[in-house]
Amino acid sequence: MVAVEICSSAFVNLGRSQARALGYENLPIAVVPHPFGTVDRQIVRQFAEKCACDIVALVCLPPVTETLEDYQPIIEDVQGAAELTIEHAPNLMIAFNRLCRDRFWSDGLPVMPTTREAVSAMLAQTKRPPQQVVARLAPGFGVATVECIAINAVLAGCDPEYMPILLAAVEAMATQRFNLQSIQSTTNPAAVWLIVNGPIVERLGINGKFNCLGEGVWANATLGRALRLILRNVSGALPGEMDRATQGQPAKYSFCCAENEGESPWEPLHVERGFSSEQSTVTVVGAEGTMNMCTLVKEADELIRVIGSTFRHPTSNEYVHGAEPWLVLCPEHADILHEAGYTKSEVKRRLWEASKMQASELSKEDMSRLQSSRTTELGVIGADTLLPISHHYEDISIIVAGGSGAHSVYVPCFGNTRSVTVAIASDEN
């Protein structure tokens, strides 16, 4: 069977790079001008005429004999990390950072030299062999070996003790339900948010209290940054190339926090997801951004009403697809809800009802996306249809984090992604 891809011109690099990464260097690509989705009907017809000619020219060529080899899986032989020798004076930092800048290995901020000694210290934190493949990461499908993860952890400035968290996070990101392919290559600003639970939080000093989504704590900053560097250097998502984010967001530098389990009135996230409270876990979330919700409300149902109202916005990807919205409740807001007798599940149920949005809020074009995406789930969708933000109320996810103050945070997710929680291996922490 012959295959052809039609790409709008802005996405040709992505299509070409992904085809190459999967072993289809010569995948035929027919190009239509970008932006394609906004042109009028008669222009589409003109594009179709040209596109049909291109398809014929791309596939109707002298015959190529199909051999058994064509149907064999890709044979991988993963090699160790390459070494580079740098001449420098007077110190390595300047020369190494110049190298990283030239080769696009940095996020734009200074990085730490990936010396053999520093990488070995990182590798000493795991029993896994350096060449073990942890995952292949979309969109470039680069191989994330243990060694490669360690190198990027050094680059980001991580302490060696952080290594087990990164190994678990990479495994989590590669899970199909997380949908890293789309998170990495979308025009949406999606960033990967790390949430750490369990005893490792206190041991490594991961912040889940004051300013936990902000700067200032080494573990939060470097863990989130290491993950981003892995997504850049290993999975190959360079901005404007395979990372097609229109603007991106600051969280793409680093986005990592702990849950403030000590001040939560409920079971923490990982216990809710079936892990023991003594197990440390990491959760990955495809997050679209953060929206602060400042309210001095004292009554539980009123708090749910205003949060639900904040969820609703007509440009939301979550209502179009039915998603997994995240709520970071500050301890004060969590206490109001708990003192009203609400379990976490009850908060979700009430919030799911309170956040329903009338479909007529969406633009005509987005209504079309909505109908394509959710008709099977919701039945016929008209202007009066009340849209739930997620398929089921339990899809709303809640953690308690932050210090004192009446600020909770709404974290909309990318849409077609589901968070994944993975245990941090006990022999590695």
Add this chain to the structure above:
Amino acid sequence: MIEVSTVLVPTAPKQIFVEKKQLTLESLRGRVIGFIDNAKPNFKDLVDDLEQILIAKYGARKVIKLRKRAASIPAPTAYIDQLAGACDLVITGSGD
């Protein structure tokens, strides 16, 4: 004084793999062509137009059109199985 240091490269290690060959068709005459519509705006119209042109002008026998629920999800396995079993050429879409 010039010093020399060795550092490790942070990009994915090289992989050696067997490259898939590009298959071809002599012509589209009598062929069955499948489309996976990525559900992006206007792609359905493009597919409808291509169906008409590929049959009328290039002699394709039949076009099978399957539409994904949304662009940001993989095509269901059932779609892939259906097209793989029935088509000589499969065309997908990417981009906005």
